[in-house]
Amino acid sequence: MAAVAAVAASVVVKHTFVLAHLRFVPTRSLVSEVRIAHLCNETLVTVANGRLPGLAVEVTERDAIAVHVVNKSPHNITIHWHGLKQRLNCWADGVPSVTQCPIRPGHNLTYRLNVTGQEGTLWWHAHVSCLRASLHGAFVVRPRRAYPFPKPDKEIPIVIGEWWNLNLAQLAKNMGDGCYDDSSSATTINGKLGDLYNCSVKVYWILLSIPGKTYLLRLVNAALYSEYYVKIAGHRFTVVGADANYVHPFATDVVAIGPGETVDALVVADAAPGRYYMVALGGQAPKPDIQIPETRSRATVRYTSGGGGEAPPPVAPEMPDQHDYMVSFNFHCNMSSLRRRHPRPPPRADESLFVALRMGSVCRGGRASCKRSGSKESIIVETMNNLRTLPDRPARPFNFTDRALIPWGPNEAWLEPTEKAAAARRLRHGAVVDVVFQNTAVVDTDNHPMHLHGHDVFVLPQGHDNYDAARDAARYNLVDPPLKNTVLVPRLGWAAVRFVADNPGVWYMRCHYEFHLSMGMAAIFIVEDGPTESTSLPAPPSEFLTCNHAHRLVPNELYLKNTNTTGARVNEA
Ligand SMILES: *[C@@H]1O[C@H](CO)[C@@H](O)[C@H](O)[C@H]1NC(C)=O
Numbered sequence: 337m338a339a340v341a342a343v344a345a346s347v348v349v350k351h352t353f354v355l356a357h358l359r360f361v362p363t364r365s366l367v368s369e370v371r372i373a374h375l376c377n378e379t380l381v382t383v384a385n386g387r388l389p390g391l392a393v394e395v396t397e398r399d400a401i402a403v404h405v406v407n408k409s410p411h412n413i414t415i416h417w418h419g420l421k422q423r424l425n426c427w428a429d430g431v432p433s434v435t436q437c438p439i440r441p442g443h444n445l446t447y448r449l450n451v452t453g454q455e456g457t458l459w460w461h462a463h464v465s466c467l468r469a470s471l472h473g474a475f476v477v478r479p480r481r482a483y484p485f486p487k488p489d490k491e492i493p494i495v496i497g498e499w500w501n502l503n504l505a506q507l508a509k510n511m512g513d514g515c516y517d518d519s520s521s522a523t524t525i526n527g528k529l530g531d532l533y534n535c536s537v538k539v540y541w542i543l544l545s546i547p548g549k550t551y552l553l554r555l556v557n558a559a560l561y562s563e564y565y566v567k568i569a570g571h572r573f574t575v576v577g578a579d580a581n582y583v584h585p586f587a588t589d590v591v592a593i594g595p596g597e598t599v600d601a602l603v604v605a606d607a608a609p610g611r612y613y614m615v616a617l618g619g620q621a622p623k624p625d626i627q628i629p630e631t632r633s634r635a636t637v638r639y640t641s642g643g644g645g646e647a648p649p650p651v652a653p654e655m656p657d658q659h660d661y662m663v664s665f666n667f668h669c670n671m672s673s674l675r676r677r678h679p680r681p682p683p684r685a686d687e688s689l690f691v692a693l694r695m696g697s698v699c700r701g702g703r704a705s706c707k708r709s710g711s712k713e714s715i716i717v718e719t720m721n722n723l724r725t726l727p728d729r730p731a732r733p734f735n736f737t738d739r740a741l742i743p744w745g746p747n748e749a750w751l752e753p754t755e756k757a758a759a760a761r762r763l764r765h766g767a768v769v770d771v772v773f774q775n776t777a778v779v780d781t782d783n784h785p786m787h788l789h790g791h792d793v794f795v796l797p798q799g800h801d802n803y804d805a806a807r808d809a810a811r812y813n814l815v816d817p818p819l820k821n822t823v824l825v826p827r828l829g830w831a832a833v834r835f836v837a838d839n840p841g842v843w844y845m846r847c848h849y850e851f852h853l854s855m856g857m858a859a860i861f862i863v864e865d866g867p868t869e870s871t872s873l874p875a876p877p878s879e880f881l882t883c884n885h886a887h888r889l890v891p892n893e894l895y896l897k898n899t900n901t902t903g904a905r906v907n908e909a
Pocket residue numbers: 375376377378501
């Protein structure tokens with residue numbers, strides 16, 4: 337009876353996404369939500385339903401959702417439902433050539449989704465290289481019962497993104513050709529550039545705060561390139577969730593959010609009535625690493641009783657240094673899961689992987705040897721230990737976080753050689769898997785937001801420098817580690833995660849910096865079927881059975897037959 341009641345209580349939410357090409361026309365006046373001024377120029381972008389960001393999908397936990405995607409753009413498209421666990425439903429995960437064939441121009445596809453046991457903020461985005469910069473939106477899952485904190489008076493999605501003057505298909509092509517010199521033209525907050533850019537809407541009002549009320553900000557970082565530090569002058573955040581899992585509430589004046597991450601934070605409108613800037617500042621590794629121009633945008637928070645024509649200028653927050661990566665490290669270390677809502681991790685792992693995240697280079701034209709260290713003879717790639725089977729450890733360990741390797745140059749050329757390979761690893765159903773992601777100083781020293789599809793991971797701890805099993809495994813938090821789908825692996829440090837491989841299917845694990853992904857920082861976990869029908873992956877929907885009507889797909893083997901993943905592997909020669 338309980339099961340029947342649960343089904344009866346859930347609602348089928350239906351959405352239609354019409355993907356189209358829109359030309360944003362420069363204008364200096366804010367006439368409507370869609371006529372946005374973008375840096376005094378016209379750029380052709382692909383968007384859903386004519387909006388940037390796209391529609392926020394809003395559902396209640398346990399709803400069934402059907403999203404009908406009609407592709408009227410000239411590109412092959414898939415839509416990934418970022419962070420949805422997609423239990424027994426990897427077919428709707430939206431990874432081209434891994435779980436489905438892309439939706440070709442003029443074609444359409446219905447994604448059938450369920451959200452069970454997840455509450456908070458997720459998001460959706462195109463899973464075709466750089467097009468996700470304009471094809472994305474929030475995916476809000478409200479609780480069926482109550483929030484584990486006082487009910488907010490209002491909820492506001494805040495999607496941080498990037499605007500590119502460069503055509504996004506061209507950007508993807510440049511990356512495919514080994515060119516990583518492009519950088520975004522502007523940072524956006526809910527698609528708006530704010531008042532720091534030319535030809536932009538002079539002011540973007542983000543809230544109309546009513547004194548004393550509590551607002552739930554649902555923050556999403558949809559950017560291709562940058563982690564962001566977010567502050568609101570005169571206000572503090574109480575972080576209550578991340579990646580659609582509740583965290584033990586903690587107060588902070590700055591939110592650090594990596595690409596692919598989401599953060600739910602309460603803000604009380606308790607400042608003096610007036611106007612306050614909300615600023616999103618892109619963080620980056622300090623010199624001598626290669627630098628990109630500073631990225632920053634701002635919106636204005638206004639109280640209903642404040643801000644008339646002659647009002648004083650908005651108060652600006654004091655932002656951290658864009659190079660102070662400890663802001664991000666501290667923020668992420670302050671997360672722990674809300675114990676009354678989430679389970680403890682299993683006490684021990686069945687399998688342990690040590691994955692060194694690093695760059696390398698491959699010779700152009702498939703040659704065996706070439707000049708490295710930035711020579712045109714080689715292409716820079718990203719690697720994850722990579723062998724065809726994603727081995728347990730890197731083939732050639734080195735002092736991963738040796739500062740002498742910064743900046744990139746001839747002194748690390750010997751570490752560069754790698755090869756292209758597709759990295760996949762089979763996992764037994766129910767296996768408890770530990771992955772230690774070790775960041776390295778080879779070529780650059782970015783944080784890496786590592787995103788696993790189909791599962792949340794417990795972030796046991798993170799630390800600086802080289803992981804030391806004898807010392808660090810003893811410090812694992814097995815009581816209340818936060819549950820995430822994207823773990824930010826700190827620069828010159830490491831993060832250890834644990835997950836239960838209980839969702840049969842083919843699941844992507846990738847870095848959420850788009851240029852790192854395009855350079856090959858991706859691998860596949862193939863989770864085997866369990867012993868019963870209810871632990872086995874059903875057959876794919878009939879419309880998924882063919883790519884170009886060429887070959888029939890077999891569950892769990894789609895990836896192996898049809899991969900175009902470009903994981904690189906360490907050359908052991
Ligand atoms: C507008 O875009 C074109 C083509 O990308 C470029 O040549 C031109 O410099 C841009 N103009 C401005 C004002 O940014």
